[in-house]
Amino acid sequence: MNKDRQLLSHIFYQPIQIxxxxxxxxxxxxxFTHPIIVIIYEGQVECTHQGKKIQLSSNSVMLLNDxxxxxxxxxxxxSGIVIQYxxxxxxxxxxxQDAILIEHGSYRLMNLAKEIxxxxxxxxxxxxxxxxxxxxxxxxxxxxxxxxxxxxxxIDKVLHYINxxxxxxxxxxxxxxxxxxxxxxxSRTFHKHTxxxxxxxxxxxxxxxxxxxxxxxxxxxxxxxxxVGYREGTYLSRKFKExxxxxPTVYYQKSKRVIALNTNHTACLLALGxxxxxxxxxxxxxxxxxxxxxQKLKGYEYAITSNYQEITAACPDVIVNYSGGKEKQALLSxxxxxxxxxxxxxxxxxxxxxxxIVDRREVCKSWLQQYDEQIAxxxxxxxxxxxxxxxTAIVWEIGSHQAYCLNSSHGRGSHILYEDLGFSxxxxxxxxxxEQTGYxxxxxxxxxxxxxxxxxxxxxxxxxxxxxxxxxxxxxxxxRSLTAVQKKQMYFMNQYELFYGYDPLSTVxxxxxxxxxxxS
Numbered sequence: 259m260n261k262d263r264q265l266l267s268h269i270f271y272q273p274i275q276i277x278x279x280x281x282x283x284x285x286x287x288x289x290f291t292h293p294i295i296v297i298i299y300e301g302q303v304e305c306t307h308q309g310k311k312i313q314l315s316s317n318s319v320m321l322l323n324d325x326x327x328x329x330x331x332x333x334x335x336x337s338g339i340v341i342q343y344x345x346x347x348x349x350x351x352x353x354x355q356d357a358i359l360i361e362h363g364s365y366r367l368m369n370l371a372k373e374i375x376x377x378x379x380x381x382x383x384x385x386x387x388x389x390x391x392x393x394x395x396x397x398x399x400x401x402x403x404x405x406x407x408x409x410x411x412x413i414d415k416v417l418h419y420i421n422x423x424x425x426x427x428x429x430x431x432x433x434x435x436x437x438x439x440x441x442x443x444x445s446r447t448f449h450k451h452t453x454x455x456x457x458x459x460x461x462x463x464x465x466x467x468x469x470x471x472x473x474x475x476x477x478x479x480x481x482x483x484x485x486v487g488y489r490e491g492t493y494l495s496r497k498f499k500e501x502x503x504x505x506p507t508v509y510y511q512k513s514k515r516v517i518a519l520n521t522n523h524t525a526c527l528l529a530l531g532x533x534x535x536x537x538x539x540x541x542x543x544x545x546x547x548x549x550x551x552x553q554k555l556k557g558y559e560y561a562i563t564s565n566y567q568e569i570t571a572a573c574p575d576v577i578v579n580y581s582g583g584k585e586k587q588a589l590l591s592x593x594x595x596x597x598x599x600x601x602x603x604x605x606x607x608x609x610x611x612x613x614x615i616v617d618r619r620e621v622c623k624s625w626l627q628q629y630d631e632q633i634a635x636x637x638x639x640x641x642x643x644x645x646x647x648x649x650t651a652i653v654w655e656i657g658s659h660q661a662y663c664l665n666s667s668h669g670r671g672s673h674i675l676y677e678d679l680g681f682s683x684x685x686x687x688x689x690x691x692x693e694q695t696g697y698x699x700x701x702x703x704x705x706x707x708x709x710x711x712x713x714x715x716x717x718x719x720x721x722x723x724x725x726x727x728x729x730x731x732x733x734x735x736x737x738r739s740l741t742a743v744q745k746k747q748m749y750f751m752n753q754y755e756l757f758y759g760y761d762p763l764s765t766v767x768x769x770x771x772x773x774x775x776x777x778s
Contacts, residue, residue: 269345282340289328289659292327294325294340300337304330318359319705340372360402373391374388374392412439415437416433416448424486425485466505468498473596515532515576516574517578521540522608524614525762526612533690534551536551536568540755548762576615577589577594580598581598604761605761609622632766637679640680640776648682648711649682649711650684650711656718656722656724659721659723659724660695663699663708670716677773682710693739712748712749716757717754753771
């Protein structure tokens with residue numbers, strides 16, 4: 259076939275459903291099976307996607323390719339639409355994949371969305387007009403994403419390089435030359451992207467790094483200066499005082515005002531007897547610790563955009579969070595972000611590092627000693643009832659459309675079973691490389707293919723679709739033939755809020771619940 263007669267290799271997008279925010283909120287059973295575009299005309303909207311709470315504001319657009327577990331929580335007086343669409347063709351475009359949030363959509367984009375909503379309601383005589391409007395809107399979205407990607411490509415590389423090499427001698431001219439842009443264009447784009455001049459940003463990185471080092475020790479100032487990129491301690495001390503408002507020595511000695519940006523680190527602080535000036539509280543934590551509303555960050559898990567003013571007003575000395583480049587970047591001008599990567603560090607290690615930050619090492623040591631004594635007592639009881647060879651155990655969290663099998667690094671009680679109580683992982687999940695990935699996702703009906711001596715289900719589906727899938731599984735012959743089911747060693751606990759935590763307080767409560775079902 260001649261080249262000019264070959265089939266076109268392009269992708270075609272077709273809108274298949276258009277609903278308003280209020281219609282979706284009223285239909286609790288609604289779920290999407292294809293990609294969606296959420297468009298907010300006015301107001302504030304709260305939603306969740308894969309367990310994370312997201313806040314959308316006026317003129318914002320969110321593209322979701324994976325719509326599993328997407329839910330609207332509250333719309334208030336907001337207005338907007340959700341467009342579900344199908345993609346056809348032999349290739350896909352990465353710009354419209356995954357989860358993308360555009361916080362400031364253009365007037366033309368919003369106007370096209372409103373025209374699409376009107377056309378869908380009118381169901382006019384021209385069947386192609388809606389498709390034409392949708393195609394125009396996608397073109398606007400595509401151009402916006404493409405232009406932003408091209409502009410950010412070199413600045414993102416520059417920022418990544420600076421974040422790795424800020425201790426070295428770096429000049430604006432060197433970086434501009436490496437980025438193949440003029441120094442003037444470099445400065446304009448850098449300031450627009452970060453809110454700081456290049457010199458200010460470099461100083462911020464160096465002082466924040468010195469603050470993080472001072473959280474754990476008080477080195478000689480000259481040594482500290484050289485570690486962060488300055489030649490002498492007196493210059494570091496002057497720059498430190500200009501930015502932080504106090505000398506390095508005073509910062510090291512003072513009691514730190516701590517903000518925790520996730521529930522697990524909030525719980526670590528509470529276990530040490532410290533209430534953070536601001537923290538994220540799960541329903542479980544709120545049930546065991548009463549704090550003032552002003553001390554709680556909005557949302558189950560925080561969002562920088564909706565909490566930035568509160569975080570800034572709290573004047574923290576340190577912010578504790580998991581690893582996160584965007585969050586760290588956004589908070590650079592507020593305080594140092596002490597990062598604790600959850601996948602690389604166990605809850606014990608994170609607990610210990612937070613204890614070092616707030617100078618509660620002995621409290622942490624005593625707490626862990628009491629927990630280990632509790633574990634020893636639990637193992638003694640289980641030895642009497644189950645024998646010293648525990649067998650295999652598996653932990654499932656069943657969502658709206660899929661089931662999630664969890665390993666120790668993701669908690670959910672699995673860290674207690676595998677690391678403390680002597681249960682082992684079944685071969686079916688070991689061969690799936692779960693010790694490296696941390697979790698396994700399967701269709702609900704496929705949980706029957708992962709046999710274990712003990713089965714624990716910490717969360718059940720909340721949607722009709724998920725409930726029907728699970729009911730079909732439980733009524734199947736394959737499920738009834740499982741060893742755990744036949745021996746009545748299968749436990750439906752359905753306490754998502756309790757088992758969500760991976761921290762000292764949640765771990766103690768999870769241990770108690772696991773022992774209740776194992777010894778009942």
